[in-house]
Amino acid sequence: MAECPVCGGEVELADDTVEGELIECPECGSELEVLEVDPPRLGEAPEVEEDWGE
Secondary structure, eight states: EEEEETOOEEEEOOOOOTTTOOOEEETOEEEEEEEEETTTTTEEEEOOOOTTTT
């Protein structure tokens, strides 16, 4: 289990979760990124920015 950095709710991580994986908080619906697996630590997923063909 990990804590959502947005709402503080508990987020269950699957056994095969890897760093960098994006998951959704079941409590608030925020998109989160797995920063560390052991111990589990989550952060807000970065916003995807358009590169305008660069």
